[in-house]
Amino acid sequence: MIPFNAPPVVGTEVDYIQSAMGSGKLCGDGGFTRRCQQWMEQRFGSAKVLLTPSCTASLEMAALLLDIQPGDEVIMPSYTFVSTANAFVLRGARIVFVDIRPDTMNIDETKIEAAITERTRVIVPVHYAGVACEMDTIMRIAREHKLWVVEDAAQGVMASYKGRALGTIGHIGCYSFHETKNYTAGGEGGATLVNDPALVERAEIVREKGTNRSQFFRGQVDKYTWRDIGSSYLMADLQAAYLWGQLEAAESINQQRLALWQNYYDALLPLADKGRIELLTLPADCMHNAHMFYIKLRDADDRSRLISWLKEAEILAVFHYIPLHSSPAGEAFGRFHGEDRYTTSQSERLLRLPLFYNLSATNQRTVINSLQSYFA
């Protein structure tokens, strides 16, 4: 069976995990956590990067940091993972879903302004497949309406928009190091990028159960106390050790994924030119990270037939999000603003192909051959 995904392994992880065990400190904010955070701060350019247990936790941290209150409204696409919405629903917010653009599956920046009310507090762009949302427009709208921007950059590590790393453009950015993402912290993990320096001090407190323990460990205060609401949003240093192995190899992981992505693109372009399938279009300003390779079929039936065909050939290809606004919780906690022109119709046509760091050339060839014989 050719799986849809396999967790990335570069080979150095075991050594680093062993070294973390030898350090006598397995909990959060150990040596590997510091190394990972500093590496990301320098490489991506963020005021403060904090490792967390997951992107879900990072999004929750963002909602706490921005003091989201019951009745506040948060604008986001409906075509996203549940955590994007849940993090704000947990604070009592109402979610206002806006349609996506069919070319990138990202929030349609031209539909955001009409969805703003006097209760709107945050816009959450989701960089689907590591392809950037139209951030200049989104940041301008946010400035004009005095809103926060939280980037769900779960899929966007090592991708950029006009030369700026995804996750560093909004006030807060959230990364995922889940095993299905480009880099993993041993299965689960995340990072909160605090890009607005005014939020840094409180971010550390919210992450440390509402205490100023981070300042205490740095010797800035002589005891630590309960200062604010918060929770436990630290990543174990054992996990950070795994992640460090991946970050050190980030460039080669990225290049390998981009090469695999390009192989699919080159092989399938003739089918797209004939109008049989659609491939994604990369806006000129976006450097993507090959997080995902998807194609769009004619409709849901065409997609089901192809999924079955590939399964016969022992290849797993999978569809993706069921739009949140049409799910039971989405109906209870949110509303769709404007017309659902593309969210539902485009999501029903989308199919993701196997793409992961350790995918062999032979297995990718098998996938491409099987696709070509289906369309023949």
Ligand SMILES: *Cc1c(COP(=O)(O)O)cnc(C)c1O
């Ligand atoms: C994967 C993902 C998440 C959740 O990440 P976890 O680290 O599993 O919590 C959130 N949003 C998007 C868009 C994702 O792809």
